[in-house]
Amino acid sequence: MIQLLAKVPGLGPRSARRAALHLIKKKEQLLIPLAAALDDAVDKVGVCTTCGNVDSSDPCTVCTDPRRDGKTIIVVEDVADLWALERAGTMSALYHVLGGTLSPLDGIGPDDLTIDQLVNRVADGGIKELIIAVNATVEGQTTAHYITDRLEGLDVRITRLAHGVPVGGELDYLDEGTLAAALKARTDF
Amino acid sequence: MIQLLAKVPGLGPRSARRAALHLIKKKEQLLIPLAAALDDAVDKVGVCTTCGNVDSSDPCTVCTDPRRDGKTIIVVEDVADLWALERAGTMSALYHVLGGTLSPLDGIGPDDLTIDQLVNRVADGGIKELIIAVNATVEGQTTAHYITDRLEGLDVRITRLAHGVPVGGELDYLDEGTLAAALKARTDF
Numbered sequence: 001m002i003q004l005l006a007k008v009p010g011l012g013p014r015s016a017r018r019a020a021l022h023l024i025k026k027k028e029q030l031l032i033p034l035a036a037a038l039d040d041a042v043d044k045v046g047v048c049t050t051c052g053n054v055d056s057s058d059p060c061t062v063c064t065d066p067r068r069d070g071k072t073i074i075v076v077e078d079v080a081d082l083w084a085l086e087r088a089g090t091m092s093a094l095y096h097v098l099g100g101t102l103s104p105l106d107g108i109g110p111d112d113l114t115i116d117q118l119v120n121r122v123a124d125g126g127i128k129e130l131i132i133a134v135n136a137t138v139e140g141q142t143t144a145h146y147i148t149d150r151l152e153g154l155d156v157r158i159t160r161l162a163h164g165v166p167v168g169g170e171l172d173y174l175d176e177g178t179l180a181a182a183l184k185a186r187t188d189f
Numbered sequence: 190m191i192q193l194l195a196k197v198p199g200l201g202p203r204s205a206r207r208a209a210l211h212l213i214k215k216k217e218q219l220l221i222p223l224a225a226a227l228d229d230a231v232d233k234v235g236v237c238t239t240c241g242n243v244d245s246s247d248p249c250t251v252c253t254d255p256r257r258d259g260k261t262i263i264v265v266e267d268v269a270d271l272w273a274l275e276r277a278g279t280m281s282a283l284y285h286v287l288g289g290t291l292s293p294l295d296g297i298g299p300d301d302l303t304i305d306q307l308v309n310r311v312a313d314g315g316i317k318e319l320i321i322a323v324n325a326t327v328e329g330q331t332t333a334h335y336i337t338d339r340l341e342g343l344d345v346r347i348t349r350l351a352h353g354v355p356v357g358g359e360l361d362y363l364d365e366g367t368l369a370a371a372l373k374a375r376t377d378f
Contacts, residue, residue, distance in 0.1 A: 076360070077360075078361070080360075080361040081359075081360040083361075084360045084361050084363065084368060085360065085368055085372070087368075088365040088366075088368035088369045089369070090368075090369040090372050090373060091372050131372070131375055132378065133360065133371075133372070135354075135358065135359045135360055136354045136355065136356050136357055136358045136359075137357055137359070148378050157377065158378040159375040159377055159378060160375060160376060160378050161353060161354050161371040161375055162351055162352065162353030162354070162370065162371045162373075162374035162375055162376060163351065163353045163354055163355070163371075164350060164351030164352045164353035164354075164355075164370075164371075164374075165324075165325045165351070165352055165353075165355070166325065166352070166354070166358070166363065166364070166367040167325050167352060167364060167366035167367045167370055168326055168364070168366070168367075169324065169325045169355070170324045170325075170326070171265070171266075171269075171270040171273045171322065171324055172267070172269040172272075174273065175355070176276050176277040176278070177277075177356035177357070178355040178356045178357075179274055179276075179277035179279075180277045180278075180279040181351065181353075181356055182352075182353075183274070183277065183279050183280050183320070183322070183350060184351075185351035185353075185374075185376070186320055186348040186350055186351055187348060187349060187351060187374070188346065188347070188348055189321065189337050189347040189348060
């Protein structure tokens with residue numbers, strides 16, 4: 001149990017021992033409910049075949065939510081990014097999880113991501129806008145350009161997240177690239 | 190000397206003692222040149238009466254640089270922000286240093302900042318665009334709105350830095366406000 005706990009992100013060998021001891025001491029309040037929750041996850045949680053979200057139903061609750069704007073798809077790298085955008089709570093749209101970014105050095109090509117499925121979803125029609133919300137890293141931007149190339153000829157508006165100063169950000173602590181992007185993309189007050 | 194060094198930002202009482210000892214040990218290489226540089230700064234460095242930059246000449250070298258675009262003023266809170274934007278090196282414009290932000294709680298009103306001088310610079314004519322590059326904090330944005338109100342009626346385009354994802358930023362680590370701003374201000378790919 002300790003060896004497996006040590007593989008959980010955020011825990012190391014030392015904290016895994018502490019966690020195991022704590023779980024055993026709090027058997028009724030923590031160990032039994034946690035074991036049941038893990039069993040439950042084994043049985044129920046899976047990946048949505050439409051968007052790649054993890055959920056207990058397939059298609060997931062995001063894909064089947066009738067109150068969402070079904071004409072917009074937000075493309076993200078990872079489920080964690082989907083959750084982050086849901087926390088922001090500004091757009092009620094559909095998602096598409098790529099499962100990573102293109103990275104020739106790590107041997108990750110287009111076939112390892114869900115780009116074909118995305119192209120099919122758009123080609124099926126009904127999608128008006130695709131918001132590419134990948135990370136502002138080199139790999140993310142490469143992937144964004146690849147997706148844009150693949151969707152050429154399809155009747156869909158492709159947008160991307162704005163680059164600029166984060167909310168609460170102080171100029172003195174920002175990198176030059178961000179300042180240059182924020183100056184370039186300045187908006188009328 | 191140690192007591193004064195301890196008042197320098199980045200040094201505390203302990204590191205001031207270490208710094209003093211190091212200076213004395215390296216008298217020829219460090220102490221004498223540093224003392225001369227400080228004397229020089231006392232004599233020469235002052236605040237530019239036009240823009241508020243610190244420089245050894247008044248008007249400063251930024252204000253008098255003939256290669257700069259004299260029709261654009263970038264309004265910043267502090268000289269540190271001016272330096273940050275100069276490091277980014279994308280715009281070759283003039284600056285105006287406010288000397289802080291409006292903060293009623295700290296008793297900082299419009300008269301404590303160089304807002305009157307800014308309005309005069311714009312009213313004198315020749316300025317086509319004012320880029321308000323204050324920090325993305327509450328105080329910064331309040332100051333930006335106050336400046337915009339004060340400039341009403343004058344023929345100048347007022348813009349502000351774009352808000353969004355910083356370059357290299359990963360969505361999962363960004364706050365909800367930034368993600369919401371980046372989604373709202375999304376641009377066509």
